[in-house]
Amino acid sequence: MASPEPGPFAVRGPSGALAGEAIGDGPPIVLLHGITATRRYVVHGSKALARAGYRQVTYDARAHGSSDPAPAGGSYGYAELVADLEAIVEAQVGEGKFVLGGHSMGAHAAVAYALEHADRVAGLVVIGPVYMGFIDAEALESWDRLADGLERSGVEGFMEAFDRNLDPAWRDVVLRFTRERMNQHQHPEALAQALREVPRSAPFEAMSDLELLDVPALVVASHDVADPGHPYAVAAAYAEALPNARLVSEEESASPLAWQGGRLGRTIDEFARSDAVRSRVQS
DSSP, X not given: OOOXXXXXXXXXXXXXXXXXXXXXXXXXXXXXXXXXXXXXXXXXTOOHHHHTTOEEEEEOOTTSTTSOOOOTXXXXXXXXXXXXXXXXXXXXTOSSOEEEEEETHHHHHHHHHHHHOGGGEEEEXXXXXXXXXXXXXXXXXXXXXXXXXXXXXXHHHHHHHHOSSOOTTTXXXXXXXXXXXXXXXXXXXXXXXXXXXXGGSOSSSOGGGGGGOOSOXXXXXXXXXXXXXXXXXXXXXXXXXXXXXXXEEOOTTSOOGGGOHHHHHHHHHHHHTSHHHHHHXXX
């Protein structure tokens, strides 16, 4: 059997063209990437979901990768990210329920969409969430520093601002894949604006909102040594708040599950095959 190959697409969203790709045939799974990443960096090029019989849909968020930036006067808040996702769902999913997931910024956007459209979501995959119902002022300083570096000196300026307090055991790996993904963006000036605006936007009001989200959920946590920017405790709090959630992670000394594309894809497949998700797909 030939290996499935991704088919590119462009969807006209509120901000302009959203560049994406779909791979595989079967029930749709829509995956959203994190800030400064692109569509490749959710399951990292893995074809596990396509081979397992799903249609995996991914796309570059506005100002990321090959997607257009927001129009003049436009924004990069979660309301806008959800509107973009709605356009993707209309064009690439159509009617019926589907599995929705995302990493970091993408996880927050997925949760925000699910809170508005729970009737469309068969299952929710929350990978490496950060938002805890409030805006962290200290974190904003860090995001502003990254934006300043990107505006001042492009990728090199971003990397200089990024290379702080990394664990020595993981530093080379983190710097390598961060540089790799930063080189994928066609609109760095707009990305710098997104770096300032996304962290200042709230995807929902309070963690208690998650208690109302009665859909099957898989929460993927990372241990803090390798990935302190996505604290394990935050993922655990999401799993506690969501009524029907299961928390998974890697072994404590291993590379984060969120970085292991094939293993993450197989974990999502296992979740999507659960009776709880399948019953919603069929309802």
